[in-house]
Amino acid sequence: MPNRILLRGGHILTMDPQLGDLPRGDVLIEDDKIAAIEPRIEADAEVVDANGRVVIPGFVDTHRHTWESAIRGVAPNATLDDYFVDILDTFAPVYTADDVYASNLAGALECLNAGITTLVDWSHINNTPEHPDAGVRGLQETGIRAQYAYGSANTSLADYWFESKIVIPKDDVRRIRDTYFSSSDGLLTMGLATRGPGFCTDDVVRAEWEMARDLGIPITVHVGMGRMAGRFGMIKQLDGLGLLGPDTTYLHCCYFSEEEWQLVARSGGTVSIAPQVEAQMGHGWPPVAKSIEYGLRPSLSIDVVTTVPGDMFTQIRSAFGIDRARRNEIYWEKNEPAEGHLTARQMLEIATLNGAFVAGLEDRTGSLTVGKQADVVLIDARAINIAPVHDAVTAVTLCADVSNVESVLVAGQFRKRDGKLLADVERARQLVENSRDRLVGAVADKKAAAA
Numbered sequence: 001m002p003n004r005i006l007l008r009g010g011h012i013l014t015m016d017p018q019l020g021d022l023p024r025g026d027v028l029i030e031d032d033k034i035a036a037i038e039p040r041i042e043a044d045a046e047v048v049d050a051n052g053r054v055v056i057p058g059f060v061d062t063h064r065h066t067w068e069s070a071i072r073g074v075a076p077n078a079t080l081d082d083y084f085v086d087i088l089d090t091f092a093p094v095y096t097a098d099d100v101y102a103s104n105l106a107g108a109l110e111c112l113n114a115g116i117t118t119l120v121d122w123s124h125i126n127n128t129p130e131h132p133d134a135g136v137r138g139l140q141e142t143g144i145r146a147q148y149a150y151g152s153a154n155t156s157l158a159d160y161w162f163e164s165k166i167v168i169p170k171d172d173v174r175r176i177r178d179t180y181f182s183s184s185d186g187l188l189t190m191g192l193a194t195r196g197p198g199f200c201t202d203d204v205v206r207a208e209w210e211m212a213r214d215l216g217i218p219i220t221v222h223v224g225m226g227r228m229a230g231r232f233g234m235i236k237q238l239d240g241l242g243l244l245g246p247d248t249t250y251l252h253c254c255y256f257s258e259e260e261w262q263l264v265a266r267s268g269g270t271v272s273i274a275p276q277v278e279a280q281m282g283h284g285w286p287p288v289a290k291s292i293e294y295g296l297r298p299s300l301s302i303d304v305v306t307t308v309p310g311d312m313f314t315q316i317r318s319a320f321g322i323d324r325a326r327r328n329e330i331y332w333e334k335n336e337p338a339e340g341h342l343t344a345r346q347m348l349e350i351a352t353l354n355g356a357f358v359a360g361l362e363d364r365t366g367s368l369t370v371g372k373q374a375d376v377v378l379i380d381a382r383a384i385n386i387a388p389v390h391d392a393v394t395a396v397t398l399c400a401d402v403s404n405v406e407s408v409l410v411a412g413q414f415r416k417r418d419g420k421l422l423a424d425v426e427r428a429r430q431l432v433e434n435s436r437d438r439l440v441g442a443v444a445d446k447k448a449a450a451a
């Protein structure tokens with residue numbers, strides 16, 4: 001007999017365009033899948049009271065450097081330029097495999113706690129061949145759904161980020177793929193975290209794009225951010241190299257020419273926007289509405305917890321507020337009423353369904369749809385910061401915070417229940433605190449040795 005869970009009497013926001021919302025409904029989960037969504041279901045199942053809760057698909061974070069969990073909050077005032085020096089040239093070189101494991105474990109638990117059920121882990125911290133194994137293991141142990149995006153080493157800023165001549169080692173990417181990702185239907189999938197033109201020589205760019213395509217894994221790359229990459233014209237360069245394609249996710253996209261937007265849209269590429277980081281660190285305006293104008297389906301990402309919070313509520317609000325503020329200013333200048341504002345419902349779709357699309361997982365997650373994986377979040381809408389509910393979408397996007405994420409299921413398994421993670425959180429915290437102490441010590445030692 002399959003394992004059955006019945007979520008009873010919740011306000012269900014399926015995000016499935018066919019199903020829509022059920023102001024009061026039941027969700028039946030059988031093993032790892034959603035078996036039924038109806039106003040009322042009778043089934044021999046473990047019944048979970050969802051009355052007073054808003055039931056949504058899990059959030060999807062399409063780009064986070066999870067390895068940075070151990071250095072959370074170290075760079076509150078950093079610009080993107082500062083970040084390259086303070087994080088990539090200071091902390092990254094002293095990271096051991098154990099630090100990556102601790103960060104990925106704690107970071108993935110942080111995601112689950114906040115209702116993020118799918119994570120693209122952009123792991124450019126592969127300083128030794130033990131590092132990728134440690135990163136994958138950290139994710140795996142938490143039961144999160146994740147795309148592990150294998151990136152370069154980061155032992156020196158000069159070697160890896162300025163016209164880098166070093167290609168990500170294909171043999172090791174293949175080893176990791178064959179060791180952990182031989183089946184494509186598990187919780188973990190794989191990608192290649194590439195640096196791209198400007199950061200690497202053309203030969204390296206070509207080699208990395210060809211590697212990903214040869215190994216059959218998608219590509220993710222930072223583009224069009226800040227003074228640095230904003231001027232590279234990376235999309236034009238990639239187009240010149242003949243490398244644009246539907247298997248590539250472009251992160252940030254703040255400084256694109258019209259032509260670059262069209263090139264991305266025409267090539268079937270996907271986009272991930274990290275609004276809080278972009279606004280705060282100088283990447284540029286988060287182009288959420290802009291990307292929609294080009295027919296794209298943008299997703300949201302957290303990017304770096306060194307500098308911004310790690311939850312999706314922050315990103316939703318950040319994108320929503322910034323995009324509308326910018327539009328209001330443009331229309332103020334024109335002396336006309338503002339038009340074309342993003343809506344709260346669009347933001348929820350962007351944070352769930354679009355995320356799954358961008359992560360290449362729309363066939364299995366991103367909406368509450370019969371037959372999809374049961375990646376489900378219950379938001380406690382009886383909480384004092386949410387009640388009384390007038391509109392369930394508003395409750396999630398503009399009222400709720402992490403404290404209201406009551407229960408979280410990934411593939412039909414409770415990972416958080418009644419407000420508590422079902423994991424050894426104490427151990428994860430200890431590991432990440434020990435890692436913090438070691439990293440801070442190693443950086444101090446290096447500085448003392450250089451003085």
Ligand SMILES: [Zn+2]
Pocket residue numbers: 063065122222251303304
């Ligand atoms: Zn990033």
